[in-house]
Amino acid sequence: MMKTREKILEASIELFTASGYEGTSLGAIADKVGIKKPSLYAHFKNKEAIFLEAVEIGEAGYHDLLKRMINEQKGTAAHILRSLLEEAVAAFEEEHLLSQFYYRFLFFPPSGLEEKISSITTQGTRRLDALLADIIERGQEEGELTTELTVEQILRSYLCMLGGTDFDIRYYQHSSVDRKAYLEMIWSVFWRGVKA
Amino acid sequence: MMKTREKILEASIELFTASGYEGTSLGAIADKVGIKKPSLYAHFKNKEAIFLEAVEIGEAGYHDLLKRMINEQKGTAAHILRSLLEEAVAAFEEEHLLSQFYYRFLFFPPSGLEEKISSITTQGTRRLDALLADIIERGQEEGELTTELTVEQILRSYLCMLGGTDFDIRYYQHSSVDRKAYLEMIWSVFWRGVKA
DNA sequence: GTCTATACGGCGATAGAC
DNA sequence: GTCTATCGCCGTATAGAC
Numbered sequence: 001m002m003k004t005r006e007k008i009l010e011a012s013i014e015l016f017t018a019s020g021y022e023g024t025s026l027g028a029i030a031d032k033v034g035i036k037k038p039s040l041y042a043h044f045k046n047k048e049a050i051f052l053e054a055v056e057i058g059e060a061g062y063h064d065l066l067k068r069m070i071n072e073q074k075g076t077a078a079h080i081l082r083s084l085l086e087e088a089v090a091a092f093e094e095e096h097l098l099s100q101f102y103y104r105f106l107f108f109p110p111s112g113l114e115e116k117i118s119s120i121t122t123q124g125t126r127r128l129d130a131l132l133a134d135i136i137e138r139g140q141e142e143g144e145l146t147t148e149l150t151v152e153q154i155l156r157s158y159l160c161m162l163g164g165t166d167f168d169i170r171y172y173q174h175s176s177v178d179r180k181a182y183l184e185m186i187w188s189v190f191w192r193g194v195k196a
Numbered sequence: 197m198m199k200t201r202e203k204i205l206e207a208s209i210e211l212f213t214a215s216g217y218e219g220t221s222l223g224a225i226a227d228k229v230g231i232k233k234p235s236l237y238a239h240f241k242n243k244e245a246i247f248l249e250a251v252e253i254g255e256a257g258y259h260d261l262l263k264r265m266i267n268e269q270k271g272t273a274a275h276i277l278r279s280l281l282e283e284a285v286a287a288f289e290e291e292h293l294l295s296q297f298y299y300r301f302l303f304f305p306p307s308g309l310e311e312k313i314s315s316i317t318t319q320g321t322r323r324l325d326a327l328l329a330d331i332i333e334r335g336q337e338e339g340e341l342t343t344e345l346t347v348e349q350i351l352r353s354y355l356c357m358l359g360g361t362d363f364d365i366r367y368y369q370h371s372s373v374d375r376k377a378y379l380e381m382i383w384s385v386f387w388r389g390v391k392a
Numbered sequence: 393g394t395c396t397a398t399a400c401g402g403c404g405a406t407a408g409a410c
Numbered sequence: 411g412t413c414t415a416t417c418g419c420c421g422t423a424t425a426g427a428c
Contacts, residue, residue, distance in 0.1 A: 019307050022218035042411050107366055108300055111215050157385035164360025170303055189353035193389030235394050
């Protein structure tokens, strides 16, 4: 059985993701949890405290998901980068709650909470960059990736491709573009750009 | 002298961009315009009507900006694509109101208005794709761009790079990454991938 | 077209009983 | 820890004078 406090946070993440900070009322959160509005105050000081703790949990979950994905990949650097792209995009589509929550409040934080949010999110990013940089470096050493480019060039391009793909998939979500074909197109150009 | 109606829309775009739909009150809009709250109802039926007309104006402005940029570029396809990337990113940074407004409500529309918004925004996208496809096709005919890739492959990769760059620049906005150096890194990998 | 006055509901938040 | 009751405020929206 889940504790009320956790249920509040879970419900909050869903509602904040769907309707934003100002668009989500404490009444809606209480309804979703199955308690009355004032009971929320037994667990949190106020709405802002609920939100900020939800952001912490969302941030940790998002970065853990990516970290686990990176560490699960086996094989050549090329294969790792290729399947990571595929899995990350698939995860963002299926388990899209986390990434939606994460990006919503990273890019469009509620007025007044900008700094508190960015201080939570900036921590996790660098660790992931370091993991990927290792993979790229190994790919260069083993002769799969060109050494005419620096590790940072390849890393930034890869991250740009990841971000752009996520971006485009949201953008074209109501269009006819097939995800598998789309990824193949994007990857083939990237791979021509970085292969040895 | 600007008409009140236009001033309302201009103020609305700024406030909606900064604080979202639910986070922007009619009182705040009226204050910014310099009138009293009930006077808004002489020009618009309700808040939703103000917002939807703001979205129409924002969409048109955003796509016009991009279209004008594309048409202004001269020279080889490579040069056009390169400087378009640079200009688009610069415009998104300086004149970032339009792109922020556009993406905020494309990706995170207020509850209940999802379909109305997407029906406004989907129109303009295809025209821009067609303009870029022409440039890419010409680049292939003139031997600058590889013919081992299809026009669509190159187009999607280019758009992914644009989207990813915009994404990353917001993402790393508080970090130390220099924009010029960043664009050079991204472009060099893309160019290796698509050159003949 | 703009104003003052006001209606009405929902909001975040608190008091206090159980 | 949860509830009922309630507070004060601010939200959208309307009525009606000028």
